Amino acid sequence: MDLDRAKEVLTNLTAHALLERCDAARVAVDHYGSAAAAAKEMSASVDAIRKWSLLSQLPRGILWLIDTGQIRESHGEQLARLSDEQQQFVLASAIIEGKLKAEECRTAVNTSKDSGKVLNDVLSEMFGITFSDPHPIMLSFEGNDFIRLNEAAWTRGKRPADLCKAIVVQWLLNEEFASRMNVRQLGDELETVGRQLKKMSLLDPWP
Numbered sequence: 001m002d003l004d005r006a007k008e009v010l011t012n013l014t015a016h017a018l019l020e021r022c023d024a025a026r027v028a029v030d031h032y033g034s035a036a037a038a039a040k041e042m043s044a045s046v047d048a049i050r051k052w053s054l055l056s057q058l059p060r061g062i063l064w065l066i067d068t069g070q071i072r073e074s075h076g077e078q079l080a081r082l083s084d085e086q087q088q089f090v091l092a093s094a095i096i097e098g099k100l101k102a103e104e105c106r107t108a109v110n111t112s113k114d115s116g117k118v119l120n121d122v123l124s125e126m127f128g129i130t131f132s133d134p135h136p137i138m139l140s141f142e143g144n145d146f147i148r149l150n151e152a153a154w155t156r157g158k159r160p161a162d163l164c165k166a167i168v169v170q171w172l173l174n175e176e177f178a179s180r181m182n183v184r185q186l187g188d189e190l191e192t193v194g195r196q197l198k199k200m201s202l203l204d205p206w207p
Helices: 003-010 018-032 035-042 046-055 060-067 073-079 085-098 102-115 119-127 143-155 160-179 183-199
Strands: none
Touching: 003 018, 003 035, 003 046, 018 035, 018 046, 018 060, 035 046, 046 073, 060 073, 060 085, 073 085, 073 102, 085 102, 085 119, 102 119, 143 160
């Protein structure tokens, strides 16, 4: 996004999507050096530029939660106070799980910073949120897909829900592994996986 487009977005925020607002604020602050300077040069709200610049630092997954209304912008401002991305996802999960208000998030972040305790311990002690309860994955299967899922799971001696969990866990592990690889390594890995998939059928024994 160029500076002219950023000014257009920041002077008419309601007409633009969340990601555009974040990008515009980031571009403006990067160019002018501060939210105050950007607001003066663009005749825009300094509070708005400061807020959207702050939110632009959040991971895309958390921005998606804000954009879809699952958490509030005020939650996002508290999440952005955490420098560790993993901790941001911990708090975001707590917001969804425990219906935490923004002020409660502020208290949790302050307590974690002041005491030096990890956020998980703070959330457990203050709000009883431990993430220990099972969270079933709700997947919609119908018709032939439902039959094929049952067949694949039972052939492997698993319940359909357990097979789904195993697939998701394996995918998450692969994603974590891929994030640590360079592009060339990732391409080689995908080529190997592609060859393996061609040799497999749905009913091959689950590893």
